Amino acid sequence: MQLLDGKFVSEKLKQQIAVEAAEILEKTGRKPHLVAILIGHDGGSETYVASKIKNCEKVGFNSTLYRYESSITEEELLKKIDEINQDPETDGILVQLPLPKHISADKVTEKISPEKDVDGFHPVNLGRMQRNLPSFLPATPYGILLMLQEYGIETSGKHCVVIGRSNIVGSPMSILMARNTNPGNCTVTICHSKTPDIKKFSLDADILIVAIGKKNFVTADMVKDGAIVIDVGMNREISTETKSGYKLYGDVDFVNVAPKASWITPVPGGVGLMTIVGLLKNTLASAKKEIY
Numbered sequence: 001m002q003l004l005d006g007k008f009v010s011e012k013l014k015q016q017i018a019v020e021a022a023e024i025l026e027k028t029g030r031k032p033h034l035v036a037i038l039i040g041h042d043g044g045s046e047t048y049v050a051s052k053i054k055n056c057e058k059v060g061f062n063s064t065l066y067r068y069e070s071s072i073t074e075e076e077l078l079k080k081i082d083e084i085n086q087d088p089e090t091d092g093i094l095v096q097l098p099l100p101k102h103i104s105a106d107k108v109t110e111k112i113s114p115e116k117d118v119d120g121f122h123p124v125n126l127g128r129m130q131r132n133l134p135s136f137l138p139a140t141p142y143g144i145l146l147m148l149q150e151y152g153i154e155t156s157g158k159h160c161v162v163i164g165r166s167n168i169v170g171s172p173m174s175i176l177m178a179r180n181t182n183p184g185n186c187t188v189t190i191c192h193s194k195t196p197d198i199k200k201f202s203l204d205a206d207i208l209i210v211a212i213g214k215k216n217f218v219t220a221d222m223v224k225d226g227a228i229v230i231d232v233g234m235n236r237e238i239s240t241e242t243k244s245g246y247k248l249y250g251d252v253d254f255v256n257v258a259p260k261a262s263w264i265t266p267v268p269g270g271v272g273l274m275t276i277v278g279l280l281k282n283t284l285a286s287a288k289k290e291i292y
């Protein structure tokens with residue numbers, strides 16, 4: 001078993017991003033600028049947004065965080081997004097999900113200008129992605145592609161099984177792995193909560209990507225010998241053992257699955273760190289006007 005080390009790869013790629021950010025500053029007199037919007041006080045969201053902001057600083061980007069209470073109305077939020085859309089000093093906007101129930105994630109996603117949609121969630125970017133046109137790729141699937149690329153893992157011709165079909169991870173991941181690109185060119189199977197016998201499919205997977213949000217869902221008996229296992233799950237449990245007061249678990253039973261896998265991502269230290277790299281790369285591409 002070999003580890004797909006998100007810490008190692010993300011640090012390496014962030015160094016490259018920092019070099020490019022410095023070049024942009026030199027040429028244009030301004031830094032790439034990410035605006036993040038965080039609503040409410042969800043523990044996970046607070047941690048992830050804080051990490052995004054901290055990493056912007058690390059690579060020499062500007063960042064702005066707007067925080068709102070859960071009582072903000074949908075109309076107020078949409079108005080704020082419009083303002084940021086118009087601001088020439090902003091290259092990327094992200095609204096951290098999940099949102100309070102009274103705010104439609106679809107409306108918010110569609111309000112963000114596709115040209116600043118560094119999360120890659122806007123239908124225009126998703127459509128362009130599917131057509132293989134230049135687009136912002138959703139940060140988590142993008143980070144996973146970067147990881148596969150960095151380790152030189154051949155994906156062409158392999159059977160990739162994706163468990164989970166969310167708009168932000170499973171669904172775009174399945175499209176990317178099936179595209180005629182490298183990484184890509186897989187035969188893809190998508191499993192979800194209505195799939196009766198997931199084991200039947202997962203056992204045949206050369207590449208198994210799991211994004212459902214259930215601790216230790218994938219057990220050793222579900223994985224083929226030599227499979228590449230990518231664990232997207234971020235399940236937080238309260239813990240007295242750690243300084244932070246919580247512990248993170250993936251969707252894969254790492255201890256028992258790792259000995260069977262050829263490559264596997266740990267949680268933490270795997271896909272989560274790569275998601276941030278995906279976001280930084282999209283923000284850089286936006287500042288360089290590489291997509292639009």
Ligand SMILES: NC(=O)C1=CN([C@@H]2O[C@H](COP(=O)(O)OP(=O)(O)OC[C@H]3O[C@@H](n4cnc5c(N)ncnc54)[C@H](OP(=O)(O)O)[C@@H]3O)[C@@H](O)[C@H]2O)C=CC1
Pocket residue numbers: 140163164165166167168169170191192193194198211212213214232233234235271272273275
């Ligand atoms: N590492 C990272 O950077 C990121 C990690 N995450 C983490 O990844 C996990 C998934 O996130 P996300 O995609 O947003 O989750 P969602 O809750 O939006 O989607 C979960 C998906 O898993 C499917 N599912 C749920 N339970 C089962 C089951 N028992 N068997 C089969 N399929 C099931 C659902 O099926 P159905 O569609 O039928 O309901 C759905 O498609 C979470 O732990 C999240 O925290 C998320 C984003 C980034």
Ligand SMILES: Nc1nc(=O)c2c([nH]1)NC[C@@H]1CN(c3ccc(C(=O)N[C@@H](CCC(=O)O)C(=O)O)cc3)C=[N+]21
Pocket residue numbers: 047048051094095096097098119139140234248267268269270271272273275276
């Ligand atoms: N609009 C939007 N865009 C997102 O990209 C988005 C979102 N909403 N909502 C939630 C998910 C989740 N997500 C993560 C980001 C970083 C880590 C990360 O840094 N993880 C570290 C550890 C973090 C910790 O210690 O808690 C790791 O895996 O090692 C994880 C998960 C982005 N998401």
